[in-house]
Amino acid sequence: MALTRERIRHDVAEVLDEDPQDIPFDENLVDYGLDSVRIMTLVERWRREGVEVTFVELAEQxxxxxxVALPGVGA
Known part of the structure; x- marks a missing residue:
């Protein structure tokens, strides 16, 4: 399964308790409050859905x- 940009944005907004429209596609999400615990929450959620992603891949960029450009993540 692959994730769309909008799906990723929605999931990020959910873990940050923000409106998806307030989450930019091209900015560093750490500046919006994304921390290691929330990244792990996303990794676990997406792995349950069959997306092959690691904490390191998400944390590096x-x-x-x-x-969405990572192999096996984006649609």
């Missing part, structure tokens, strides 16, 4: 545009 914490931006939706970077994540």
């Amino acid at each position: 914490p931006a939706i545009e970077a994540w």
Whole structure:
């Protein structure tokens, strides 16, 4: 299963308790409050759905545009 940019944005907004429209696609999500615990929450959620992603991949480039470009993540 692959994730769309909008799906990633929605999931990030959910773990940050923000409106998805307030989450940019191309900015560092750490600046919006994304921390290691929330990244692990996303990793676990997406792995349960069959997305092959690691904490390190997401933490190295914490931006939706970077994540959607990862092999096995983006649609």
